[in-house]
Amino acid sequence: MSPFSPDSSRITDALRDPLSELGLDLEAVEVTPAGKRPLLRVAVDKDGGVTLxxxxxATGAVSETLDDDDLMGEQAYTLEVTSRGVDRPLTEPRHWRRNHDRLVRANLRDGSQLTGRVGESDDTGVTLDVSGAHRRLEYDAIAKALVQIEFNRKDP
Structure with missing residues (x-):
């Protein structure tokens, strides 16, 4: 008999509505083997950022949903509910909107790379301020984009 393997897509489907009712977007569900107890990491976000x-x-809602739907089976697991974090790529229009005025490095599908500050964004693309010039990018032209950490930024 093979060990139970949690299905992250079923977990994602089950968690989306309870988290949405709390005003949170479900950003990621990851199940990672970690010794005898798998680690279930659930990332959430909302406009204005998440608080402790x-x-x-969210942890209570996730735990209750997992227990009610028996999505993790009978095995013990470690649950970690976290914010989206700056190390995750910007993949949805809401990610760009929530990172307005942040510095972003974008790798484009044509192989080029841009670093600029996030300006206006909508459902199809974003405008980056690249060294004072505004550059409109459609999301489908962006292969990967990450927020850049700025330690000593002077407010404009």
Whole structure:
């Protein structure tokens, strides 16, 4: 008999609505083997960012949903509910909107790379301020984009 293997797509489907009712977007579900107890990491976000209170409430909702639907089987697991974090790629229009005025490095599908500050964004693309010039990019032209950490940024 093979060990139970949690299905992250079923978990994602089950968690989306309860988290949405809390005003949170489900950003990622990852199940990672970690010794005898798999690690279930659930990333959430919302406009304005998540607080520790949001994480606590989300953890309760996730735990309750997992228990009610028996999505992790009978095995013990470690649950980690976290914010989206700056190390995750910008893949949805809401990610760009939430990172307005942040510095982003974008790898384009044509092989080029741009670093610029996020300006206006909509459902199809974003405008980056690249060294003072505005550059409109459609999302489908972007292969990968990451927020860049700025330690000593001077407010404009």
């Amino acid at each position: 209170d949001d994480i606590a409430v």
